[in-house]
Amino acid sequence: MNRSLIFAYPGDLSLKTGGYAYDRKVIDGLRSLGWAVNLMPLGDGFPVPSEATAQSASKMLSALPDDTLVVIDGLAFGVLDGWATSEAARLRIVALVHHPLALETGLSETEQKRFRDSERAALASARHVIVTSPMTAREVSSNYGVAVTDITVALPGTERVDFAPADNPVPQILSVGTLSRRKGHDILLSALKSIEDLEWQATIIGSKTLDPATSAALSQQVDDLGLEPRVQLAGEVDDPQDHFSGADVFALASRYEGYGMVFAEALSHGLPIICCKAGAVPDVVPEDAGMLVPVDDIDTFGQALRRLLTDPDERERRAKAARRAGAQLPDWPETAQIISEILDRIS
Incomplete structure (x- = not known):
């Protein structure tokens, strides 16, 4: 043949x-x-x-x-x-x-x-x-x-990883996705502003060059919201594994996903997830591992972030569910x- x-x-x-x-x-x-x-x-x-x-x-x-x-x-x-x-x-x-x-x-x-x-x-x-x-x-x-x-x-497919829970004095929120409108980073930033009374740091990984207009708008939004000390727009990274391993929460407000490989990766790293009921995301993220909110709903996204950051038991329950789901991928x-x-x- x-x-x-x-x-x-x-x-x-x-x-x-x-x-x-x-x-x-x-x-x-x-x-x-x-x-x-x-x-x-x-x-x-x-x-x-x-x-x-x-x-x-x-x-x-x-x-x-x-x-x-x-x-x-x-x-x-x-x-x-x-x-x-x-x-x-x-x-x-x-x-x-x-x-x-x-x-x-x-x-x-x-x-x-x-x-x-x-x-x-x-x-x-x-x-x-x-x-x-x-x-x-x-x-x-x-x-x-x-x-x-x-x-x-x-x-x-999803790479198999050796799970080790992060031990961060300040909770680390990770988001991974090209800086494009579909990924909803503008919603995430507004939601983060709503919880600025809490302790957290956030890193957003994703190309800044594929959609320059959206990338520039997001950078301006970070400045306008006064989040520069707490939010890093990291651009592309060669290997995001260390970021996944060092995070406490994964959050991505995509308006649509045909699958959402980063959600599967977050599951394999045992991360509780906050995301939107959009496209294939509900097929990937089980409800016991993720908090799925309506698309473009800043308030509900912010409430979900607050809940995970202020309730360690809730965070741990969802992390365990994420590890179980990740093992099945x-x-x-x-x-x-x-x-x-x-x-x-x-x-």
């Missing part, structure tokens, strides 16, 4: 985001299972590439020989519908959808419709669709016309095996 494939991706595969981390782990896992994975960078700017970038990406993909197995990250695939439609019969196209493009925060109705229409057309041309959560599977099936039998859920070899079996079938 010829176990080779093209893995096509937009932008910079080395970026420290959940989606790119998933791609890198899957590529490594497939290679360890005997697949020859050849990388094809499609260019920058997706999902709103320049016309030249979109044409270049389509040209590269169309140059592939007949029957090539090509896995394409959904950030690009969802807007390459014209190419996908024209090449569907010739190539074995597999879409990897982290979450539908139309569900990104901050889009106008016109933008949402454009993404929804293009992604629906693109997915109709795929031999199979791999998604990262049951919630995304339901979305793709219900609203994008993909048959349930053509969808495979491959949950992100799949690891990356399991994720790669699920995807490998589907690709074997298609190729």
Whole structure:
């Protein structure tokens, strides 16, 4: 059997985001299972590439020989519908959808419709669709016309860690997520302001360069709220493991998540979680480990923070529940095996 494939991706595969981390782990896992994975960078700017970038990406993909197995990250695939439609019969196209493009925060109705229409057309041309959560599977099936039998859920893996509770004189609150509007860091900052009478320090890890306008706004918000001494916008870090190990509480106010790998990571580190009932988050974070509040509800988010910071017993109960849930999560070899079996079938 010829176990080779093209893995096509937009932008910079080395970026420290959940989606790119998933791609890198899957590529490594497939290679360890005997697949020859050849990388094809499609260019920058997706999902709103320049016309030249979109044409270049389509040209590269169309140059592939007949029957090539090509896995394409959904950030690009969802807007390459014209190419996908024209090449569907010739190539074995597999879409990897982290979450539908139309569900990104901050889009106008016109933008949402454009993404929804293009992604629906693109997915109709795929031999199979791999998604990262049951919630995304339901979305793709219900609203994008993909048959349930053509969808495979491959949950992100979670690294196994040796648990050791943090011993901090001042509680440490950790948040991890790109400084983008969808991650809701503005809600977290306002919630932190509401508990400034308590002792705590907060670190927010995430790229400051992918959405410069939001990053600048968050930095200004920290200044305006007078939280500079207590909140660190740390930017990207090479390895956030030490931050997870040294935290007491994980808090992220995402407005939508296709899965939320950082929540799984927080569970594996035994951290009680404060988050929002958004997208796949309720599928990842059990109610006994996390306090799930409505999206954009500053008051309730702040109340949840206050409760965990002022009630050590509550914090410990939820930490134990997080450790139990984290122990049940799949690891990356399991994720790669699920995807490998589907690709074997298609190729």
